[in-house]
Amino acid sequence: MQQYLLHIADNALILGHRLSEWCGHGPALEIDMAMTNISLDLIGQARNMYQYAATLEGDGKTEDDLAYLRDVPEFRNVLLVEQVNGDFANTIARQFLFDTYHYFFQQQLCESQDPQLAAMAEKSLKEVAYHLRWTSEWVIRLGDGTIESKARIQRAFQDLWSFRGELLTPALYETEAVAAGVGVDLGAIKTAVEQKIFNVLDEATLVRPTDGWMHAGGKTGRHSEHLGFILAEMQFLQRAYPNAAW
Amino acid sequence: MTQLLQLEDRFQARIDAEQKIEPKDWMPDAYRKTLIRQISQHAHSEIVGMLPEGNWITRAPSLRRKVALLAKVQDEAGHGLYLYAAAETLGVSRDQMYEELHAGKAKYSSIFNYPTLSWADIGAVGWLVDGAAIMNQVPLCKCSFGPYARAMVRVCKEESFHQRQGFEIMMTLAHGTPAQHKMAQESLNRWWWPSMMMFGPNDDASPHSAQSMRWKIKRYSNDDLRQKFVDVMAEQAAVLGLTIPDPDMHWNADRGHYDFGTIDWKEFDEILRGNGPCNKERLDARNKAWNDGAWVREAATAFAAKRKSATA
Numbered sequence: 001m002q003q004y005l006l007h008i009a010d011n012a013l014i015l016g017h018r019l020s021e022w023c024g025h026g027p028a029l030e031i032d033m034a035m036t037n038i039s040l041d042l043i044g045q046a047r048n049m050y051q052y053a054a055t056l057e058g059d060g061k062t063e064d065d066l067a068y069l070r071d072v073p074e075f076r077n078v079l080l081v082e083q084v085n086g087d088f089a090n091t092i093a094r095q096f097l098f099d100t101y102h103y104f105f106q107q108q109l110c111e112s113q114d115p116q117l118a119a120m121a122e123k124s125l126k127e128v129a130y131h132l133r134w135t136s137e138w139v140i141r142l143g144d145g146t147i148e149s150k151a152r153i154q155r156a157f158q159d160l161w162s163f164r165g166e167l168l169t170p171a172l173y174e175t176e177a178v179a180a181g182v183g184v185d186l187g188a189i190k191t192a193v194e195q196k197i198f199n200v201l202d203e204a205t206l207v208r209p210t211d212g213w214m215h216a217g218g219k220t221g222r223h224s225e226h227l228g229f230i231l232a233e234m235q236f237l238q239r240a241y242p243n244a245a246w
Numbered sequence: 247m248t249q250l251l252q253l254e255d256r257f258q259a260r261i262d263a264e265q266k267i268e269p270k271d272w273m274p275d276a277y278r279k280t281l282i283r284q285i286s287q288h289a290h291s292e293i294v295g296m297l298p299e300g301n302w303i304t305r306a307p308s309l310r311r312k313v314a315l316l317a318k319v320q321d322e323a324g325h326g327l328y329l330y331a332a333a334e335t336l337g338v339s340r341d342q343m344y345e346e347l348h349a350g351k352a353k354y355s356s357i358f359n360y361p362t363l364s365w366a367d368i369g370a371v372g373w374l375v376d377g378a379a380i381m382n383q384v385p386l387c388k389c390s391f392g393p394y395a396r397a398m399v400r401v402c403k404e405e406s407f408h409q410r411q412g413f414e415i416m417m418t419l420a421h422g423t424p425a426q427h428k429m430a431q432e433s434l435n436r437w438w439w440p441s442m443m444m445f446g447p448n449d450d451a452s453p454h455s456a457q458s459m460r461w462k463i464k465r466y467s468n469d470d471l472r473q474k475f476v477d478v479m480a481e482q483a484a485v486l487g488l489t490i491p492d493p494d495m496h497w498n499a500d501r502g503h504y505d506f507g508t509i510d511w512k513e514f515d516e517i518l519r520g521n522g523p524c525n526k527e528r529l530d531a532r533n534k535a536w537n538d539g540a541w542v543r544e545a546a547t548a549f550a551a552k553r554k555s556a557t558a
């Protein structure tokens with residue numbers, strides 16, 4: 001259960017953190033603000049989940065202990081969310097691939113037999129529905145915009161496609177969570193997720209990349225090189241000044 | 247000529263009667279130009295101000311602080327939006343204003359040309375810089391130009407929230423570990439004088455002030471506002487248990503105000519000339535964001551045009 005909660009929280013925190021790197025540097029003020037909104041939602045979701053995980057762990061643990069005092073192998077997020085922002089097209093493709101998964105995931109999580117999880121999912125679902133609408137619109141706008149924007153978003157999907165598989169392949173703790181009636185059966189949402197992706201790519205007049213090798217490992221703590229740098233930055237103050245309150 | 251004088255008289259009479267001037271109303275060219283300059287500078291300051299604070303978003307020391315800082319920087323983007331919109335009512339486009347900023351022709355508040363070197367700087371900026379901004383901006387809520395005044399009402403509400411948040415960060419640090427206290431004091435040492443300069447030159451060196459006062463764009467003189475700032479901050483620093491880096495600062499019972507030392511205006515002038523520690527970084531960052539985003543904005547425009555012709 002603990003691993004499962006951390007997995008959900010880590011996905012949201014790391015992606016929220018990545019998006020927050022855009023703040024002040026977006027292509028237009030309105031886009032900047034929209035990306036920050038999504039980032040705020042995701043970090044907010046991560047906080048709720050860490051707080052829940054911390055109470056289950058007991059021992060006076062806090063949300064910050066979980067976010068700031070674990071090292072790379074203990075993080076359970078998928079590899080997709082720790083990938084670099086790249087250009088705006090890359091950020092949108094990454095976010096869209098996550099949002100399609102995230103939307104159907106939260107929708108199912110609303111049915112969890114754990115009332116806390118179900119309540120959090122209900123709140124998150126409203127936010128994620130907005131995220132998915134926003135990124136879908138941008139995929140379509142970039143795909144059907146200019147020659148340059150089409151080339152960029154097409155390339156971004158090409159580059160990120162191999163990170164898609166991990167989202168829908170359960171780790172052991174996910175299978176256990178399903179068996180316990182609290183988690184989401186990824187097999188049950190696979191078709192809906194893929195259908196949504198394909199529909200939007202079609203509307204964006206983009207080519208669907210072919211499925212090939214799919215990366216995995218993040219869910220069990222084998223990450224890419226990027227996560228170490230994210231944590232080095234994020235955890236700097238907590239590590240440099242141990243036991244201080246902020 | 248007499249007709250123009252009549253218009254100007256009537257305009258001034260409306261201002262004297264505390265009536266708001268709206269975009270469609272007649273106004274002297276100089277009034278329009280002054281407002282365009284001031285509002286666009288103000289908008290640029292909000293946008294450039296996102297950079298030094300944004301510098302700590304990814305390093306914020308707790309999730310609560312991270313969310314608060316992210317939301318604050320986002321507020322500043324919103325302030326920029328309101329202000330650009332207010333300036334646009336005077337007949338200048340947002341893109342034109344950006345061009346001036348990116349070319350280094352438009353000014354923005356010099357305070358944002360200083361670096362944020364520690365987490366305490368996020369506290370100090372909220373406490374002192376947003377604090378000084380509030381003192382400058384609250385009177386603008388009653389500015390004679392309607393759209394500017396209304397934008398400022400929304401901005402000021404959020405700024406006072408930012409200031410409280412900054413003070414609370416300073417409070418936590420000042421009463422934290424010795425290392426945190428030191429971090430807070432060191433930050434106050436660096437930000438104090440630049441914050442004092444935010445009120446602009448001394449009154450006798452501020453040539454445009456008198457006209458702005460007559461037009462009720464400005465309500466209080468630079469030195470009056472600075473004094474008000476000193477009086478408030480001297481008390482707040484005492485509550486924090488931090489020392490303001492001005493050996494000449496003393497309570498003057500006769501004046502009913504705190505006395506303070508002289509400002510090093512040479513430093514201020516150098517920053518205006520582009521020689522501040524971060525002038526180049528800030529402008530480069532704005533230019534990079536704008537240039538890197540060009541293809542995105544073009545795509546959005548092209549897409550909108552396609553959809554429009556498809557439905558037409």
Ligand SMILES: [Fe+2]
Nearest residue numbers: 292321322325
């Ligand atoms: Fe602001």
Ligand SMILES: [Fe+2]
Nearest residue numbers: 322376405408
């Ligand atoms: Fe502010």
